[in-house]
Amino acid sequence: MEPIKRNILLNPGPSTTTDTVKYAQVVPDICPREKEFAGLMKGLREDLVKIVHGDLDKYTSVLFCGSGTINIDVCINSLLPEGKKVLVINNGAYSARAVEICQYYGLPHINLQFPVDERPDLAKVEETLRNNPDVALVHTTYNETGTGIMNPIREIGAIVHKYGATFTVDTTSAYAMRPIDIEKDNIDFCMASAQKGLMAFTGLSFVVGNRAKLVESKNFPKRSYYCNLYMQYEYFEKTGEMHFTPPVQTIYATIQALKEYWAEGEEAKWARHTRVFNAINAGLDELGFRQVIRPEWRTGLVSSAIYPDDPNWSFEKVHDYCYERGFTIYPGKISTTNTFRLCSLGAIDEADIKDFFVVFKEALKECGVKTPVVYKN
Numbered sequence: 001m002e003p004i005k006r007n008i009l010l011n012p013g014p015s016t017t018t019d020t021v022k023y024a025q026v027v028p029d030i031c032p033r034e035k036e037f038a039g040l041m042k043g044l045r046e047d048l049v050k051i052v053h054g055d056l057d058k059y060t061s062v063l064f065c066g067s068g069t070i071n072i073d074v075c076i077n078s079l080l081p082e083g084k085k086v087l088v089i090n091n092g093a094y095s096a097r098a099v100e101i102c103q104y105y106g107l108p109h110i111n112l113q114f115p116v117d118e119r120p121d122l123a124k125v126e127e128t129l130r131n132n133p134d135v136a137l138v139h140t141t142y143n144e145t146g147t148g149i150m151n152p153i154r155e156i157g158a159i160v161h162k163y164g165a166t167f168t169v170d171t172t173s174a175y176a177m178r179p180i181d182i183e184k185d186n187i188d189f190c191m192a193s194a195q196k197g198l199m200a201f202t203g204l205s206f207v208v209g210n211r212a213k214l215v216e217s218k219n220f221p222k223r224s225y226y227c228n229l230y231m232q233y234e235y236f237e238k239t240g241e242m243h244f245t246p247p248v249q250t251i252y253a254t255i256q257a258l259k260e261y262w263a264e265g266e267e268a269k270w271a272r273h274t275r276v277f278n279a280i281n282a283g284l285d286e287l288g289f290r291q292v293i294r295p296e297w298r299t300g301l302v303s304s305a306i307y308p309d310d311p312n313w314s315f316e317k318v319h320d321y322c323y324e325r326g327f328t329i330y331p332g333k334i335s336t337t338n339t340f341r342l343c344s345l346g347a348i349d350e351a352d353i354k355d356f357f358v359v360f361k362e363a364l365k366e367c368g369v370k371t372p373v374v375y376k377n
């Protein structure tokens with residue numbers, strides 16, 4: 001196996017992958033309607049449930065061909081009964097995306113907004129549910145990737161269930177990284193994509209959720225032909241296959257990535273991401289960079305640094321300098337503050353971050369940015 005040039009991706013996915021995962025895509029051509037291929041998907045679907053410690057009788061997974069946003073679309077449009085309302089608990093860019101999905105489908109919804117650097121106020125969540133008994137579906141994001149804030153999903157889920165609603169959580173940027181227990185965390189449906197925590201490729205997304213609730217959604221309005229959760233589930237249960245053409249090569253890569261996931265182990269993998277995260281924060285602290293989210297609220301996967309008030313600072317220039325040397329940094333996603341992000345996902349470790357900061361410091365020097373960096377106030 002020829003080694004492939006290794007780039008260190010510090011963007012929030014797709015992530016750096018191993019060569020064994022890259023090469024797993026190189027397989028003989030196969031028609032995905034062959035039994036051999038359907039057999040592969042059965043094990044894959046079960047593994048995806050096991051990652052969040054779901055009991056296979058109670059929980060199932062449904063695969064889709066698309067990037068991660070397809071899951072948010074699918075869950076919101078498929079899990080709302082006729083005449084009911086969606087509540088989106090929104091403190092960032094990814095929950096805002098769920099609000100837009102409600103708007104595009106014309107679904108009755110409440111956009112319960114909180115500042116992007118604060119956790120949702122649980123008393124307000126409860127008050128909203130008490131005052132709106134027609135809310136049947138509540139959605140939020142676990143690790144809000146725009147900032148790296150971690151939302152208290154277990155506590156939110158307990159409130160949601162007290163009011164008899166269904167709880168969908170966008171776990172895309174935490175799944176297979178920070179340990180999740182679907183039942184204990186009070187999640188009815190969570191979601192992710194192969195290119196994030198699993199360290200495979202874009203094209204395969206999946207919803208893991210409560211089978212009984214999924215079956216209940218059979219008679220809910222069908223608002224999309226391609227993106228309906230129950231229809232895709234039913235097709236899998238009947239045939240073991242995706243309704244439409246699956247991302248064949250990505251599925252092979254994901255199966256290899258799952259082997260590597262189990263070999264590394266949930267705890268060891270989370271410990272590695274934590275090492276990377278700590279090394280990123282140490283590097284940013286040393287250079288004087290301020291971050292958006294206070295330390296105790298960070299999920300431990302995204303560092304969101306504020307642009308310094310230095311006339312020589314240029315994200316583009318720093319980005320390009322690092323990019324040419326194999327390191328990718330990423331802009332922020334907050335409208336009110338200029339930020340850039342460094343993320344801890346992917347097949348990388350502490351030593352890669354040390355290497356990164358050597359290059360990053362050179363980039364700052366090259367641009368003439370003073371270090372430690374300065375802020376006006």
Ligand SMILES: *Cc1c(COP(=O)(O)O)cnc(C)c1O
Nearest residue numbers: 013067068069094145170172173
């Ligand atoms: C990456 C991500 C998604 C999916 O984004 P795509 O660009 O569609 O892959 C969804 N939610 C969260 C929280 C994410 O981090």
